[in-house]
Amino acid sequence: MSVVSLKESRQGELWRQLERVNDPELDEPVTEMGFIERAEIGAAGHVEVDFRLPTYWCSPNFAFLMLEDIRKALEALSWRPRFRITLHDHMFADEVNAGIAAGSSFADIFDALSDTCDLEAIRETFRVKAFKRRQEAVILDLKQLGIADGEIVRMSLAAFDTLVGGSDAARRNRARYREALMQRWPGLGPLDAVIVMEDGRRIDVDALGARLADLRSVRINMEFNGALCRGLKDTRYKELSVVDGEPTLVDFIAGRVPPRPEHSPRS
């Protein structure tokens, strides 16, 4: 492999790894949210990732969760590079970046900043929310396909896997729900039901309406965050080099600032 193609393939691998990191609160990839400002591979193979959230105030616990996942993603790279992750323009950026540089775990940094913290409990809360949001999308798609409620609550994994039809979005919804299902119950078998409560209990056909109302409220909250985060990210200044006295948000809204260079290639 030539030097150029090696670099390209590594960049592809780096981006694919980062695409697997989700914002826990939104259940959307950080790459799609535009939180990865820069992900570059240096000449010696080392990796630098610049990370920025929509606001200075974004909850540090969510920031930590994402940074921890980014670290895991980078540790999984095939060429085992040295790497540096930098959080920019966040109220706790200094603490977090110093913690990373010192090699402390995110949990260590988190504990130092807060007296009560259970990172794993936060993770589980958001896993459940993501599971529910993905489930609502799938149930609504199944209803759209004309599948009866009784059939939906009884649907087995085997039947789910052989479903055809629906839009591209519906297929993507099914794939994402399946991923969440298997993450929750890795041993799920072909005959097991797929539309179940987050604790694995079956849903009674008469309770499907109430279940959907519950799922809707979860989505409404997550969508609120998602819409705000996207919008705020879009209106927040984009260039790392921007300092006081440089272009303001108005300049970006008015399109007076040239677009930033493309990210490293997505493959």
Next chain:
Amino acid sequence: MYITPEGKEIFVIDGHTHFWDGSPENQRNIHGKQFVECFYAYHTNLSPKDQLWEKSKFEKYSADDLYHDLFIDGPDDVAIIQSTYLKDFYRNGFNTIERNAEVAKRYPERFIVNGSFDPRDGEKALEYIHFMKETYDIKGVKMYTAEWNGASKGWKLNDPQAYKCFELCEKLGIKNIHVHKGPTIIPLSKDSFDVHDVDYAATDFQNLNWIIEHCGLPRLDDFCWIAVQETNVYGGLAVALPFIHSRPRYFAEVIAELLFWCGPDKILFGSDYAIWTPRWLVEKFWAFELPEDIKKERGVDLTPDIKEKILGLNAARLYDIDIAAKKKALAGSPFGIAAE
């Protein structure tokens, strides 16, 4: 006054407005800069393009801008002007009661000035509540549970110190407690905008009205659950309402949830001025209709009568505003002429 396309007069009480100074001269530190920038990002993100302000105006606007945008160009009849101190971020505070009272004095019929206090100040907070009642005769306060105070990065409505303050509010007849429970900012592991403390406080202080600004979004489900059980809990529409422009279907889902759980008597209009101006919000709200499928799903509707309640009648009840008398007073005030 909002005149509907059918010619009906709708009395508008804007439950959530500000007169702030977020200018660089007033910023104490980077947090002050970032705070008003975050507000500005909300403004630019959710406003129609023709409603965007320059950042310098947004950071610090004049009393004339305020009056014009709310009452001359805008449809507000009365505006509740909230106080938010943020003295750790701003040298003279962000919008203190002094600043608000000053502007209210110029237009006496128009403004209801609400105070604010920080229970973590202990005895001083109690003294300050007395001071605000005696000096400004306040009927309400705005609570900001995520506000920093020295090493503390937030507090809860059911903290013992807070309860002492609410006991005093009750005694002095300061009965409307507006609480900012909105988009997550600042909190560490504990979410200072979590809404569960409302449940305790509303149960323990039945004679106070708890107006939850931003309806606890993004914890709307928790908020609705509490509001349905507590008769003295209300939802303020600030921040939820602007979605009517950028994501109308999403707004429909939110308002349908609120109508279903809280009911039409417990939702209050608020522009959150100067993040948004009331004119376009009220116009769009009046023209808005729930999509049929959402109406059917939730069994609720947003009728003109319900809109009228949300835009003013509900707040009038909380603040003992006699609408007929108020209309007469506004018509007789010299500023009524300026508003024509």
